[in-house]
Amino acid sequence: MIDSAFFPVMPNHSGKKNAKIKNTKVISIKKIPNIIAIFITGLRYTVSKPWTSLRNIDRTQSVSYNPKDHFFKKAKAEDYLARSIYKLQEIDEKSKLIKKGHTVLDLGASPGSWSQYALKKVGHQGRVIGIDLTDVVVKAPNYTFFHDDINNLDWDHELARLKIEKFDGVISDMAPKTTGIKNTDQMRSLTLCELALDLAVKYLKPKGYFVCKLFHSDGFKDFNVKVKLHFDKVDAIKPDSTRKISKEIFIVGLGFKP
Numbered sequence: 351m352i353d354s355a356f357f358p359v360m361p362n363h364s365g366k367k368n369a370k371i372k373n374t375k376v377i378s379i380k381k382i383p384n385i386i387a388i389f390i391t392g393l394r395y396t397v398s399k400p401w402t403s404l405r406n407i408d409r410t411q412s413v414s415y416n417p418k419d420h421f422f423k424k425a426k427a428e429d430y431l432a433r434s435i436y437k438l439q440e441i442d443e444k445s446k447l448i449k450k451g452h453t454v455l456d457l458g459a460s461p462g463s464w465s466q467y468a469l470k471k472v473g474h475q476g477r478v479i480g481i482d483l484t485d486v487v488v489k490a491p492n493y494t495f496f497h498d499d500i501n502n503l504d505w506d507h508e509l510a511r512l513k514i515e516k517f518d519g520v521i522s523d524m525a526p527k528t529t530g531i532k533n534t535d536q537m538r539s540l541t542l543c544e545l546a547l548d549l550a551v552k553y554l555k556p557k558g559y560f561v562c563k564l565f566h567s568d569g570f571k572d573f574n575v576k577v578k579l580h581f582d583k584v585d586a587i588k589p590d591s592t593r594k595i596s597k598e599i600f601i602v603g604l605g606f607k608p
């Protein structure tokens with residue numbers, strides 16, 4: 351299905367410059383390369399996502415996106431598994447969250463940079479539990495990883511098996527597989543945040559902390575209000591390492607009130 355916007359013109363057979371043939375505009379020869387470029391871009395979207403109308407696509411996602419930016423290179427040089435580490439680091443430094451000896455639950459842990467950072471911060475006395483649909487390569491004696499969907503895990507059973515009653519912190523960098531359709535992606539992100547909040551409410555110690563990534567949308571305000579019901583203080587942080595084009599924001603809840 352190709353969007354009609356990509357076929358706006360008909361060739362000018364009259365020879366007259368800028369003449370109008372019925373409702374059809376005539377184009378200058380200089381514009382042809384631009385039109386071919388637009389057409390190829392449209393075709394690329396259509397081939398990769400044939401089920402979606404081109405008008406619904408969030409084109410900001412492909413604008414000035416540099417996958418190997420400064421933070422990507424920094425993460426590589428510092429042996430972190432993803433550039434996302436710097437988002438958590440910034441949030442942690444601002445809000446003073448993760449301390450030595452803490453037990454932290456990392457939701458959406460793969461490839462593993464948040465778990466790596468949390469493990470460094472909690473030290474040998476602390477513990478980190480990660481979960482993701484995708485496996486991680488992080489290995490440490492005080493690290494447990496569940497290769498699973500957060501909806502499928504029998505949390506009570508698994509935490510009892512690990513002799514964990516409550517967490518000091520629940521951090522979630524979960525993100526849905528994006529479709530490119532803005533509303534759908536935002537709704538799915540919000541659903542993941544609601545699930546993360548449910549787990550936090552169930553398993554946080556009093557005064558515990560909660561971090562959750564959200565694709566900014568109309569649902570942001572309501573979610574913020576919900577988090578406020580359970581925490582003394584709630585902040586919304588957009589870390590410097592978040593890509594400029596990204597619409598993600600992090601909700602940080604401090605001082606859990608059971």
Ligand SMILES: C[S@@+](CC[C@H](N)C(=O)[O-])C[C@H]1O[C@@H](n2cnc3c(N)ncnc32)[C@H](O)[C@@H]1O
Binds near residue numbers: 460461462463498526
């Ligand atoms: C941006 S990545 C996380 C990056 C990670 N924080 C790091 O620093 O390496 C988002 C992750 O959320 C995971 N995810 C999405 N939905 C999930 C679900 N229902 N259960 C578990 N993980 C989920 C995805 O598989 C993906 O790996």
